[in-house]
Amino acid sequence: MKACVFFMSMFKNQNPDILCIQETKAQPNQVSFSLDLPEYNVYWNSAEKKGYSGVLTFSKIKPISIIKKIGNDDFDTEGRFLQMEYDNFFLINLYFPNSQRGLIRLGYKLDFNKTLLNYIEKLRISGKSIILCGDFNVAHKEIDIKNPKSNQNNAGFSPPERAWFTDLIDHGYIDTFREFNEEPDQYTWWTYRTNAREKNIGWRVDYFVINKEFRENVTSAFILQDIMGSDHAPVGIELDI
Numbered sequence: 376m377k378a379c380v381f382f383m384s385m386f387k388n389q390n391p392d393i394l395c396i397q398e399t400k401a402q403p404n405q406v407s408f409s410l411d412l413p414e415y416n417v418y419w420n421s422a423e424k425k426g427y428s429g430v431l432t433f434s435k436i437k438p439i440s441i442i443k444k445i446g447n448d449d450f451d452t453e454g455r456f457l458q459m460e461y462d463n464f465f466l467i468n469l470y471f472p473n474s475q476r477g478l479i480r481l482g483y484k485l486d487f488n489k490t491l492l493n494y495i496e497k498l499r500i501s502g503k504s505i506i507l508c509g510d511f512n513v514a515h516k517e518i519d520i521k522n523p524k525s526n527q528n529n530a531g532f533s534p535p536e537r538a539w540f541t542d543l544i545d546h547g548y549i550d551t552f553r554e555f556n557e558e559p560d561q562y563t564w565w566t567y568r569t570n571a572r573e574k575n576i577g578w579r580v581d582y583f584v585i586n587k588e589f590r591e592n593v594t595s596a597f598i599l600q601d602i603m604g605s606d607h608a609p610v611g612i613e614l615d616i
Contacts, residue, residue: 381604383411389599391611392435393459397470397510399429420468422454429454430468430509436461447490455487463616464589465498469509474530481535484512488539492546504589507548510564510607511582515540515550518559519579531580543584551583551596551612563598563608572606583612592616 386394394415402421415433420443422428438459444451457468469491472484495505513536517523526532544550552561562577571577583596592614599609 385602385604386412386433389609391433393466394433395457395466395468395508396431396433397429397468399431399454400426401429418457418459420454420457423452427453428470430457430470432457432459432466432468434459445490445494449483450487450490456491460503463592464504464506465501466506466508467495469507469511471510471512473512474533474536476530478528478530478533481530481533485535485539488536492539492543496546499586504592505548505586506589506612507584508582508610510580511540512580513537513540514578514580518557519562521560521562521576521578531578547587548584549587549590551585551593552579552598552610554590554593555596561598562600563610565606567606581607581610583610 399419399421402425403419412433414435416435416437418432418434418438418441420430438461440460442458442460443456445456450456453472455470455472459466459468472480472487474481474484495507499505513531514520514523514526515537520526520532523532527534530536560575561579562575563579563581565572565575565577569576579598581598585593593612594615595613597611599611602609
């Protein structure tokens with residue numbers, strides 16, 4: 376229960392308009408503590424496999440529409456995609472696959488990435504802006520990882536995964552954090568082993584990515600590195616809309 380109390384305290388202190396969570400590993404009926412947040416609409420997309428994956432979105436603003444499937448059966452059972460439509464933009468809460476040790480699931484991840492890019496490019500035709508948020512399970516550039524040389528061919532920093540992120544940027548999307556902060560040692564994930572967080576031996580794998588036309592509406596992007604309770608730190612953006 377301590378973790379649940381901590382989560383609720385953190386949530387109320389931050390008071391976000393929208394909060395996206397990845398890797399819930401739960402079905403809604405498995406949540407035993409009270410989500411005492413009457414001002415929020417709550418939306419789940421859980422994996423069919425119990426104890427696996429899953430995304431969850433809290434929103435003070437009721438969305439115009441909600442979509443939980445990207446349109447591919449290989450991915451839609453894993454609870455990795457949750458799209459909210461608002462007046463000015465689409466917000467997609469994402470939990471990208473991990474390519475895993477030995478890159479044994481790299482092909483699956485790259486297929487997911489390609490499917491997602493095709494999906495948002497079609498969505499972009501609507502004229503509304505797009506916000507992608509979540510755990511991308513990749514550190515894009517060497518500045519985004521503490522030890523780039525020793526991780527060149529490891530999951531989350533392999534050349535194909537990084538190349539896809541570059542392709543995403545080349546299609547007219549922006550890594551919002553790097554618009555505001557070009558400093559090194561800015562990470563969002565640390566392994567629980569070897570006191571990595573205390574030593575700040577980390578990776579930046581959590582992002583808010585937007586289409587470039589929406590850039591003027593983003594006033595800040597940040598990492599809340601001081602918030603504990605997970606091996607990830609929360610990330611966020613502020614909008615002027």
